[in-house]
Amino acid sequence: MSRHKNRKQNPAFTQTSIAQEASKSIAPYAMLPLGAMMLAGSMSAIAQAAPEANKTLAPVTVKEKAEAPEGKDTLKVERTTIGKGNQLLRDIPQSITVITEKLIDDRNFDTVKDVLRNSGGISFQAAEGGEEDIKLRGFSLQGSGDVFVDGIRDPAFYERDTFNNDRVEILRGSAALLFGRGSTGGAVNQVNKQPLLVDQNEVDFTLGSHDYRRLTGDFNLKTGESSALRLNAMTNTADNNGAGSRINKRGIAGAYRFGIGEVDEFSVGFYQLENRNGINYGIRWIKPTSASPTSTSQLNGNLDPDAYYGMASDYNHGRATYGTLSHVHRFSSDTELKSTIRKGRYSRDQRATLWNFAGAASQPGGQAIGLNNFGPGTVLTRSAQNKVQDMDNLYGQSDLSSKFEALGYKHELLAGLDYAHEERKVYGAQTLTTAQTAALTRPNTTIGTPDDGASIPEGTRPFGMTQNYRSNGVGIYAQDLVQIAPKWKLLGGLRFDRMQADYYQFNANTGAGTSAYSMNIAKWSKRAGVLYQPTDLASFHFAYGTSFNTSGDAYSLGATNASVPPEESQNLELGTRIESADKRFSTRLALFRTTKLHERNTDPLIPIQVLSGKRHAQGIDLDFSGRITPQWEVFGSYAWIPVARIDVAAEGAEGLGQRPSLTPKYSGTVWTTYQITPQIRIGGGLNFKGKQQPNRNPGFFSPSYVTADLLAEYTVIEDKFIIKANVTNVANKLYGDALYTSFYVPGAGRELQITAKIKF
Amino acid sequence: MLLHVPQVLAADDIRTAQALLADAPWTDGRASAGPQAREVKNNEQLPHDCEAAQQIRALVTRGLDRSSLFFSATLPKKLFTPRINRYGGSSNFYGNHVDNAVRILPENGQRVRTDISCTVFLNDPADYDGGELEIQDTYGSQRVKFAAGDLVLYPGTSVHQVRPVTRGQRLACFFWIESMVRSDDQRRLLYELDMNLLRLRQEHGETEVATALTGTYHNLLRMWADT
Numbered sequence: 001m002s003r004h005k006n007r008k009q010n011p012a013f014t015q016t017s018i019a020q021e022a023s024k025s026i027a028p029y030a031m032l033p034l035g036a037m038m039l040a041g042s043m044s045a046i047a048q049a050a051p052e053a054n055k056t057l058a059p060v061t062v063k064e065k066a067e068a069p070e071g072k073d074t075l076k077v078e079r080t081t082i083g084k085g086n087q088l089l090r091d092i093p094q095s096i097t098v099i100t101e102k103l104i105d106d107r108n109f110d111t112v113k114d115v116l117r118n119s120g121g122i123s124f125q126a127a128e129g130g131e132e133d134i135k136l137r138g139f140s141l142q143g144s145g146d147v148f149v150d151g152i153r154d155p156a157f158y159e160r161d162t163f164n165n166d167r168v169e170i171l172r173g174s175a176a177l178l179f180g181r182g183s184t185g186g187a188v189n190q191v192n193k194q195p196l197l198v199d200q201n202e203v204d205f206t207l208g209s210h211d212y213r214r215l216t217g218d219f220n221l222k223t224g225e226s227s228a229l230r231l232n233a234m235t236n237t238a239d240n241n242g243a244g245s246r247i248n249k250r251g252i253a254g255a256y257r258f259g260i261g262e263v264d265e266f267s268v269g270f271y272q273l274e275n276r277n278g279i280n281y282g283i284r285w286i287k288p289t290s291a292s293p294t295s296t297s298q299l300n301g302n303l304d305p306d307a308y309y310g311m312a313s314d315y316n317h318g319r320a321t322y323g324t325l326s327h328v329h330r331f332s333s334d335t336e337l338k339s340t341i342r343k344g345r346y347s348r349d350q351r352a353t354l355w356n357f358a359g360a361a362s363q364p365g366g367q368a369i370g371l372n373n374f375g376p377g378t379v380l381t382r383s384a385q386n387k388v389q390d391m392d393n394l395y396g397q398s399d400l401s402s403k404f405e406a407l408g409y410k411h412e413l414l415a416g417l418d419y420a421h422e423e424r425k426v427y428g429a430q431t432l433t434t435a436q437t438a439a440l441t442r443p444n445t446t447i448g449t450p451d452d453g454a455s456i457p458e459g460t461r462p463f464g465m466t467q468n469y470r471s472n473g474v475g476i477y478a479q480d481l482v483q484i485a486p487k488w489k490l491l492g493g494l495r496f497d498r499m500q501a502d503y504y505q506f507n508a509n510t511g512a513g514t515s516a517y518s519m520n521i522a523k524w525s526k527r528a529g530v531l532y533q534p535t536d537l538a539s540f541h542f543a544y545g546t547s548f549n550t551s552g553d554a555y556s557l558g559a560t561n562a563s564v565p566p567e568e569s570q571n572l573e574l575g576t577r578i579e580s581a582d583k584r585f586s587t588r589l590a591l592f593r594t595t596k597l598h599e600r601n602t603d604p605l606i607p608i609q610v611l612s613g614k615r616h617a618q619g620i621d622l623d624f625s626g627r628i629t630p631q632w633e634v635f636g637s638y639a640w641i642p643v644a645r646i647d648v649a650a651e652g653a654e655g656l657g658q659r660p661s662l663t664p665k666y667s668g669t670v671w672t673t674y675q676i677t678p679q680i681r682i683g684g685g686l687n688f689k690g691k692q693q694p695n696r697n698p699g700f701f702s703p704s705y706v707t708a709d710l711l712a713e714y715t716v717i718e719d720k721f722i723i724k725a726n727v728t729n730v731a732n733k734l735y736g737d738a739l740y741t742s743f744y745v746p747g748a749g750r751e752l753q754i755t756a757k758i759k760f
Numbered sequence: 761m762l763l764h765v766p767q768v769l770a771a772d773d774i775r776t777a778q779a780l781l782a783d784a785p786w787t788d789g790r791a792s793a794g795p796q797a798r799e800v801k802n803n804e805q806l807p808h809d810c811e812a813a814q815q816i817r818a819l820v821t822r823g824l825d826r827s828s829l830f831f832s833a834t835l836p837k838k839l840f841t842p843r844i845n846r847y848g849g850s851s852n853f854y855g856n857h858v859d860n861a862v863r864i865l866p867e868n869g870q871r872v873r874t875d876i877s878c879t880v881f882l883n884d885p886a887d888y889d890g891g892e893l894e895i896q897d898t899y900g901s902q903r904v905k906f907a908a909g910d911l912v913l914y915p916g917t918s919v920h921q922v923r924p925v926t927r928g929q930r931l932a933c934f935f936w937i938e939s940m941v942r943s944d945d946q947r948r949l950l951y952e953l954d955m956n957l958l959r960l961r962q963e964h965g966e967t968e969v970a971t972a973l974t975g976t977y978h979n980l981l982r983m984w985a986d987t
Contacts, residue, residue: 031961033954034977035835036828261790333788333804333851403850410850536924583856 071101071166071191075635076586076626082169082189084151084178084399084414090577091412091481093491093529093541095172095186095590097623097637101193104162106673106683106711108206108726108753110214110236112147112160112190115168117737118687120621120639120668122170125695126282126738126745136172137594137617138644138663139185139569145553146182148189150324153179153420155555156346156391158318159275163216163234164253166193172621173571173594176525176547177493180418180475183547184569184596192269195228195257196220201760208753210306212238212247227258242729242748243737244280244308245316249273255324265328272321279316280308281352281385282743285700290360290368295699299736302374305746309380309445310353313455317349334403342395351458352385353442354743362444376448383442388427388463391555395420410483414493417476424555428466428508436461464508469555471501471519479527491529491543498522499550503557517562523548537579545571569596585626593618599648615660618643631675638668661697662739664690664704673711678718683711694739702736702744722757761948762895762902762914763833768823768880769909777816777882781844781931784812789845789854800855803922806844808866817842820880820933823909832954833913835947837987838938840872841865844882847891847922848929854922856896861916863936874916874936875944881932884908888928895920905930915944940985950984953977 071077077098080089089096097119099109109115116122116134125133125140134141141147145155162168172186179187199222206214214236221229231254238247255269285297322344330336357369358379367373397418404411432440440461445452479493499521505514529543548566551557575590599613619641627633644663649656667690673683686708691701708731713724729750737747769777789803806813820842824830840863847853863872879893885905892903893912896919903923904912914920916936941947954977961970 031958032828033832033958034974035832035950035954036830038831330788333790333802405849 075103082171090539093543095621097170098167100167103635109162118669119170120637123662124738126740135662136185138660146187150192152342152395157348158320161251163251164192164232165190167191174545174547174569177495177527180497181550195230195255197222197228203758206753206755209751210238210240226260226262229256240306242751243305243746246278248276263330267326269324275318277316279352281354282745284743287370289370289372297700305749307450309355312453313458314353315351320346337400339398344393346391348389350387353382354385355380355382378447380445390425392423412481415478420473422471424469426467427463430462430464430509465506466508468504473499487534489531493527495525501552517557519552519562521550540576542574568598587624589622591620614648615646617641634672636670640666658697661693661695664692666690679715681713685709694741696741698741702739705735707733720759724755726753765829765911767909768827768911773819774908780812785810800857802851802853804846804851816844833951834876834937835940836937837940838872840936842933842935844933846931847925853924856919856921858919859916873938875939876913876937877916878913879932879934880911881906881908883931888930889926890923891925891930892923946984
């Protein structure tokens with residue numbers, strides 16, 4: 001009986017027992033089992049069996065299907081390349097949120113901005129230049145060039161698309177050690193799709209509200225034992241993105257990788273994205289009555305987010321083109337050197353309208369506009385907000401990662417050097433002739449006639465170069481992670497940057513040079529931390545890092561800032577990353593304090609900028625991602641910043657003691673899906689953000705909001721054909737997405753999108 | 761089915777193998793893995809055509825030839841060229857993964873379906889800490905490590921991993937078998953029938969019942985086998 005019980009509980013053990021008993025009882029030359037009698041013979045003969053004559057076998061796909069799949073298959077990842085090299089997330093003592101292609105697909109994120117909108121701690125400024133300035137923990141990201149593609153700086157302004165993304169990584173807090181200048185709030189890294197050793201193809205077609213049509217193709221072809229080709233293509237059009245901008249873009253990206261997994265691995269890649277979109281430059285804040293104080297300004301609830309009052313001839317054209325060569329040499333299983341060269345050209349040509357309420361005299365009833373008398377008859381004036389600029393960049397970087405034992409300790413060394421050449425040209429409108437002025441004047445419109453189709457020959461406006469910025473920078477860094485005891489690791493790193501930049505200004509009409517400035521930077525950055533990893537499921541860290549922002553971060557210099565030393569920032573973080581026992585689910589939590597010391601400020605007494613400011617942000621951010629059960633998947637990202645303050649300020653800037661603008665107390669997202677049957681999966685999510693002030697803290701707030709998204713997916717043929725429907729902003733909630741002192745860009749209203757996904 | 765087959769290699773064979781491995785040209789195990797497996801694989805492997813690998817492979821296949829249990833349990837049709845790996849130092853684990861369903865023999869391009877995975881231990885568990893082979897079967901998770909020269913068989917369909925080696929080195933030879941009987945359950949029934957028949961024959965001789973049941977074994981095999 002007990003034997004029977006034992007068998008039930010542990011059949012494998014019992015199997016072993018049978019085998020042992022049997023083998024004990026098989027004396028030499030005794031009886032053989034039947035299988036052995038029949039087959040006893042040469043295993044080597046079996047191993048060397050001749051190729052089969054039968055050629056009618058179906059094609060066999062050989063896949064290394066391990067538990068660390070690509071971004072297509074998972075919400076949760078364990079490794080990242082954001083820290084340069086290829087590291088376990090648990091070994092990086094810093095908050096990192098990873099948004100994979102699966103989440104991007106599930107939620108139909110078609111721009112990187114969409115992706116970022118769904119992460120805690122992010123906010124957007126609707127900047128004067130129409131540029132999408134991204135803030136992380138309230139610190140400017142894109143303005144300081146903290147956006148990366150495959151770990152390489154990608155500082156140009158263009159509407160980034162997700163069609164070639166395997167995942168998007170958001171690293172929070174100072175990280176100059178890895179990236180050089182910038183990265184006070186953190187860094188965003190788009191990870192491009194890599195050629196893989198499999199044959200897999202996918203075509204997605206989406207139809208949606210506002211005549212939204214998007215077609216993407218992702219083709220991966222294994223071309224040899226260790227080589228593969230991947231091609232991604234996208235075309236996307238729509239009358240409106242739900243927030244007043246039409247979409248018309250296409251992209252293509254290809255990469256060929258050979259020697260995959262071998263001693264020397266090479267890849268050559270090409271990327272091009274072309275946007276011929278429209279632009280909603282912004283909607284004016286509105287006061288309850290024209291006589292109300294500015295501090296009562298609010299979002300205009302009487303305007304649909306998709307209402308467009310710009311010109312039909314407005315546009316936002318951008319093109320990003322880059323080519324990348326990379327090589328990995330693996331000296332041993334523990335040491336590899338990765339080198340990459342990228343050459344990129346980026347152009348942006350924006351012709352936008354900023355509208356305003358016409359003066360009292362032009363309004364019906366002769367009253368200035370407030371919410372009390374706002375209506376279809378309200379007259380709007382339209383003015384030009386144009387921006388034409390190009391960038392031309394060259395980057396080269398080499399990173400060595402090595403594991404070794406020395407002086408009785410295990411070391412993980414990361415070291416490298418990088419070179420950057422950046423050139424930016426800005427063009428300004430030339431003075432118009434009387435005839436041109438007449439032709440290019442934007443006519444007035446009224447609230448009752450959105451999208452009135454009015455058009456001017458905006459493309460004929462003459463431009464001349466006004467600014468030319470050129471810089472050369474080199475950086476060298478080394479970081480060592482030392483295992484000092486079985487559960488403890490110490491991290492230390494240093495980086496040195498040298499950068500030289502020249503900046504010239506020209507008269508747009510004559511081309512004559514008007515002024516020239518130059519900047520020289522030599523700066524050290526530091527990183528130190530301690531990791532405590534009591535089990536392979538839990539990792540705790542305490543870390544310190546610094547970063548610096550140069551006056552050249554926004555690629556412009558002037559008399560007031562050219563010779564100002566870089567701003568300095570530091571980040572303190574206490575955090576943990578914990579995995580479930582089956583490693584299918586992980587959570588991350590960090591307590592941080594980011595301080596910007598010596599912030600640039602304009603001294604009101606002397607018209608130059610000085611490093612006198614100081615501000616800090618302090619809070620908690622957390623993420624969770626993975627599977628709770630095989631059917632139930634979740635992703636969440638949340639940032640709570642209860643403390644944010646301008647500690648030292650200059651007059652005229654955001655005030656002393658105030659909470660910095662665009663730093664909501666809380667922000668985040670949750671998303672969950674459930675596979676009800678093998679065919680049907682449903683999902684839903686929330687995005688939320690606390691109230692926040694536009695830049696320069698004008699004293700009024702964009703209110704807090706929550707929006708909800710839904711997903712329903714039906715698998716028609718498993719792994720072949722899937723249909724899904726997404727509804728975003730289900731309640732058609734009006735909220736301010738990107739904010740500026742005098743206007744805001746609303747978040748997209750309710751949208752329905754239906755996608756057919758074909759895999760072959 | 762997880763099956764432990766003891767002493768596939770003789771003591772002499774083990775000593776020979778260990779001597780060959782002492783100064784073998786180890787390479788990064790990840791070099792043979794696809795990009796996804798690379799993420800979880802962290803060990804060292806012998807180049808499959810090096811002298812040491814060839815000699816050890818010969819020792820192992822000779823050992824298999826001698827093992828009647830091995831034949832009964834696997835009913836082999838094709839064997840994927842055995843490989844040799846090492847876990848230790850900083851290359852000390854291979855996270856959860858499922859093996860390729862089909863492998864291509866480098867020698868002749870022939871396809872081998874990996875019905876059964878095999879590991880032959882080349883050194884003793886006393887030589888290292890950790891390094892258990894953990895197999896997630898339908899019965900739950902099993903962790904095993906056996907004496908040098910022993911072999912463990914487990915279904916190729918299972919998710920498995922080699923847990924980190926925290927002291928010393930774990931040396932093993934591993935390979936896959938395409939069985940004449942594709943289904944793990946059917947193979948297991950045949951094996952149990954075979955083993956019990958063996959006992960029956962040993963205890964009672966070749967009785968009428970044993971002969972009839974032998975017929976049943978062969979008929980089942982005829983029904984299920986694909987030669």
